[in-house]
Amino acid sequence: MNLFSYDINEKYKTSVAYFSMEFAIDQALKIYSGGLGFLAGSHMRSVFDLKQNVIGIGMLWSFGYYDQSRNENRSLRPQYTRKHYYFLEELDVKVTVKIHGEDVMIKAFLVRPDIFGTAPMILLSTDIPENDYLAQTITHKLYDGNERTRVAQEIVLGIGGTKVLEALNQSIDIYHMNEGHSLPLAYELYSRYKDMDEVRKHVVFTTHTPEKAGNEEHNIHFLHEMGFFSNHSLAEVRQITGYNNDDNFSLTVGALRASKIANGVSKIHGIVANEMWANVENKCEIISITNAQNKKYWTDKALIRALDEHEDYEVIARKKHLKKILFEIVANQTGKIFNPEVLTIVWARRFAEYKRPGLLKYDIDRFIKFIKNTDRPVQIIWAGKPYPTDEGAMEIFNELVHMSHYYKNMAVLVGYELYLSRLMKEGSDVWLNTPRITREASGTSGMTASMNGSVHLSIDDGWHPEFALDGKNAFTIPALDHKLPIEEQDRIDNKNLMDILENKIIPIYYDEPAKWTEIMKSAMTDVEFEFNSGRMVAEYYIHMYDYKS
Incomplete structure (x- = not known):
């Protein structure tokens, strides 16, 4: 299926899938919370401007992040309103991922380039009748506070996004993880390549923050139980991730070990990131590419x-x-x-x-x-x-x-x-x-x-x-x-x-x-x-x- 409405510039023919938990591309599409989304939105717009061979992979959040309103005393009140988007194109593709041992079906929707002037974007949803209510809630709220839901969201983005691209017959050279949320894609790719060195040739990673909250950590047994590592045994997971003894799994460390190269988002942040992760063995090089806006x-x-x-x-x-x-x-x-x-x-x-x-x-x-x-x-x-x-x-x-x-x-x-x-x-x-x-x-x-x-x-x-x-x-x-x-x-x-x-x-x-x-x-x-x-x-x-x- 051809997702592009423009001719690819020969300088940018390498095919890229850009995975991000949020994109801020237009006021009408409320699937973002803040700076990470604003950055990803500008990225997608400039992809369109330069006619690059990039597809955005994100999530269709049924309730967005939250709507900001006020209580009677004018204090802040988070409000959740179901969103409906009539400009999305429902794609004739559904894929299934395993989450906590259960099959969860994912539906894909397309934002065509001519709607907002962006790269083609595929948005994933589990909020469909084929799933039970619990599975439907996975894509209800961006950055859900429940740890299980958050990890389920990452599985949908990483593994589900990779499977949707395959179902659409998209040949992808590079998988770009915008933050560590989509890390499960690396372990899904390992299922195909059976070799982490080969996986690394196809994966790059952008780290956006030195803040602890932006560098998620979870118990490796919990992640394995949830299906974060695709269908691989825990022994195999430990071998391919380098987490041989430590049970506290960092998504950022996992991403640094699964990528051919990574970047911080300013010159200073590049230095800080290299200092932060200096003791990580078998990590890729971390360079800096300063963020920008459209x-x-x-x-x-x-x-x-x-x-x-x-x-x-x-x-x-x-x-x-x-x-x-x-x-x-x-x-x-x-x-x-x-x-x-x-x-x-x-x-x-x-x-x-x-x-x-x-x-x-x-x-x-x-x-x-x-x-x-x-x-x-x-x-x-x-x-x-x-x-x-x-x-x-x-x-x-x-x-x-x-x-x-x-x-x-x-x-x-x-x-x-x-x-x-x-x-x-x-x-x-x-x-x-x-x-x-x-x-x-x-x-x-x-x-x-x-x-x-x-x-x-x-x-x-x-x-x-x-x-x-x-x-x-x-x-x-x-x-x-x-x-x-x-x-x-x-x-x-x-x-x-x-x-x-x-x-x-x-x-x-x-x-x-x-x-x-x-x-x-x-x-x-x-x-x-x-x-x-x-x-x-x-x-x-x-x-x-x-x-x-």
Whole structure:
């Protein structure tokens, strides 16, 4: 079956299946949670732009991640609504996988390239009448909190995705695991090749985070019982994975041992990943290919046109118009009228403790004085989805909501998905990024913000050091010793953050508007090539797919 609606570019003829647990390609298709999905979505769009021979393999989540709404007191309420997608094409193929000794049937659906301008994408579902209710729930919710369900999802993605490709007569040269979730595909391939050296020639791996939660570990007996290793005996599994004595199986280690080559997602992350996994025997080489985002999808075309025409007044006017559009959302959700003339700071990404959404208010007295300043006013907006069972992150979100009730220039928005994300990047002046240093693998939201003239103010981590010229196209919170106690890191980073805002950014914005416009324009210009995902997907072919180990 021909899944492509375009002619493959000869430079990119190696056939690739790109496996990812989530893809954010359009607001209408809610099968993503955050940054990993945003990255995968841009990857699929740039595959289409460059006419590469890549097929995306993902999951059709019946309820998505979750819909973000509010309780009566305006605190966060996760809501689950069944989704229906009439633009998907039901494929005439069903495959069966063994999960915990039971047959589970998988149905495949196609997102054709012409619908959203992406690679062809195959989405897998177990939520079909042929399965019992328990099996149907496997593809209900992205990142289900139940360990058995999570592992079942990984089996469906890895083994099921591989079987669907075979059933569709797709000849695949390279299987790209975007994170370790699809690792079972390696053991399914071993069933065909009977040789892990041969498997490795066909598998590559991208690791996205140094965070423990992003590097899953499970008991090897449990994984074997679930069917994670296809139909292989535990003795054979231990032999092919190198887990001869250790029962605590890391998906990341498994992926590093099953691939011909792997990559971190920024230059710094490449170094961190090599340090993290330095003691892993028989792992593949870990290089770095810095993440990027699809400029064509993410940028406001009128703003870019004004930039290209070198008309500063048009850049300024368009930016104020974009701020007004964002502020309509603020007014609708919060009843607060924001002013497009006022410096607007946005913190928006997945809510997680290490990303420190509340760093701005660490010194609460200084923050209150900052937000109540009427001579040089600021407006601050937060948005993002905490993991729905992460009580600490939910508490931070709700604390900010409660605090926002007392200030007319502070807002916390819900519904942080592709549509709102783009509006916030187009309508903000400063894009704030505050993770603890060494813990940000990439942080691609700052790229799409910079593409829209929102100046990146960030910890010196992830992609930022590859881009930032402090005071020229971005502002950098000075690096500190990541081995300091967390409390001390937060105190120092907060002081440096507030000093930059009060002593650099605010004076430039209000006293030197021409200089601020130059910084905006430099951000848009400097981010254009290196951090456009066209560069990234070309590098994957050169350094990963066509690489001979």
